[in-house]
Amino acid sequence: MTPSREKLLQLMDAALKAADPAVQIPRNLPTKPKGKTIVIGAGKASANMARAFEQAWDGDISGLVVTRYGHAVPCEKIEIVEASHPVPDAAGQKAAQRILDIVKSAGPDDLVVCMISGGGSALLALPGPGLTLEDKQAISKALLHSGATISEMNCVRKHLSAIKGGRLAAACAPARMVTYLVSDVPGDDPAIIASGPTVADPTTGQDALDIIRRYRIEIPLAATELLNNDIHETVKPGDKCFDGHEVIMLSRPQDSLEAAAKVARDLGINPVILGDAIEGEAREVAIVHAGIAHQVAHHGQPAARPCVLLSGGETTVTVRAKGGRGGRNSEFLLSLLIQFRDHEGFSALAIDTDGIDGSEDNAGAIIDPTSWQKAISAGIDLREYLANNDAYSAFAKIDDLLITGPTLTNVNDFRAILIE
CATH class of the missing domain: 3.40.1480.10 (MOFRL domain)
Incomplete structure (x- = not known):
């Protein structure tokens, strides 16, 4: 050499050592809840993050984290599953639905800790109303080939999702929530990282349609209808589900x-x-x-x-x-x-x-x-x-x-x- x-x-x-979130998590632990602690998450670093939290946390925990195939690490109390990236698959869809089901049981005395890193957009593959997994796969492939930026791609993804764009945070309410982030996006905007499943989203369905048209991407009629549907808008800043929500940036470019x-x-x-x-x-x-x-x-x-x-x-x-x-x-x-x-x-x-x-x-x-x-x-x-x-x-x-x-x-x- x-x-x-x-x-x-x-x-x-x-550069890689500085980006390891496992180093930062023990230094940024939340206060213990009166009730249970649930760990969820998605992304290429999420399993590593979950293991670091599990090892540092003094108390009972449970939960489910989804990461890319080949990126899992063993945990004792947190279940780690793998799914496809960059194009979503049925394993990611199943994991996303299970995560939603888990957090819906959380109460006001509970703590939900969410591990989010790049790749979470594909791994949390839960299509919005009227869409199929096949629709999401086709749109993901088209976006990846289009030349669109990561912020543009994730704007489209969150508006076609049943879990991204703050919807996961809404499902966690009224539990207290902490989100750990590893940024893979220019500007480190939490709303863009993994399409912001637990943070407020300022964009609109019209923004997503503009991106679709700008890059001449063909999408199913059901997707166009969903983007035009005000009822399916993402969760906006000021929503009560974000009250008391703590967002911790662990690693940045x-x-x-x-x-x-x-x-x-x-x-x-x-x-x-x-x-x-x-x-x-x-x-x-x-x-x-x-x-x-x-x-x-x-x-x-x-x-x-x-x-x-x-x-x-x-x-x-x-x-x-x-x-x-x-x-x-x-x-x-x-x-x-x-x-x-x-x-x-x-x-x-x-x-x-x-x-x-x-x-x-x-x-x-x-x-x-x-x-x-x-x-x-x-x-x-x-x-x-x-x-x-x-x-x-x-x-x-x-x-x-x-x-x-x-x-x-x-x-x-x-x-x-x-x-x-």
Whole structure:
């Protein structure tokens, strides 16, 4: 392994460690209730969060948490189930209904603790009135391929749901509620994370319809009727179900960027945090990042070499070709590699901090000055792979995939570009 790759992996490890919600939960325990304590939740980090709470809580607890397949961890008193992400399945629908049934038994002396992290939108798959699971699956696929931002996708999802958009909080009333959050969205808005099942939602069905039309997404007639139905609106700010509700943000993308920046300084590298809320087409965001890297290399701005550019947020991919493999971070890095070509001073990695980039088995990819030459030696036309949204296959051929396995957290994308 080259020294530049070793440095990048140290930054990645620091970013992931800072995002571990299990470290923060014991420091943020709620007061004990007179009655029972129920733990519920959904997301890629939710099982890890539930285990941390169970281990730190002094008292009886019970509950149910749903996480992505492969992301479960053992708990003694909290049931952990797995379901599909990013496209929902019947297991997620069943789990969502069970969670609703559980919290409806909570009374005013009880405490409901909700573990929410990215991925919860797909995992809490309870279709709204008149919709089927098949409808939700088709709409989810269309949204994922459309190029819509995470906030736009989740706006649509919550208005077509029977549990998201504050509806889970309404079901928990009159119990006291605490929501633990791991943010995977630009801006860390609790109403967007996992489509905000336990927090107030200011958006409307018309907002969701505008997004559907903007991206020319076809939806069933029943979905259009539901979005036009004022009776099915999400739970708005000021609703009594939120009285006394405590929301605790455990981990944010910015925390990971700052942790990586500290390690960079310890290594004698000048860190520049470009932002924790960067959005846009992955391949185009890469072009902008490459331009900044060239400015560092040629002019020492905004920092002198050695320098690392750090950024987070959530890019998007508009799928242009069928059959391609690869998530947004792999596509970002493939576009970046094409911009860098065989430049000797650039290395970079880009990952989804949950350990799964899109629907493949890689967290992302890592490149250094050898990557371009490996592609040439293998006879690979990287531009053709980018055109086909097939970044996974390209990096697999040059052995530059980055595979971490599930990290049990999720604070969105982490990108690091090293200029030496």
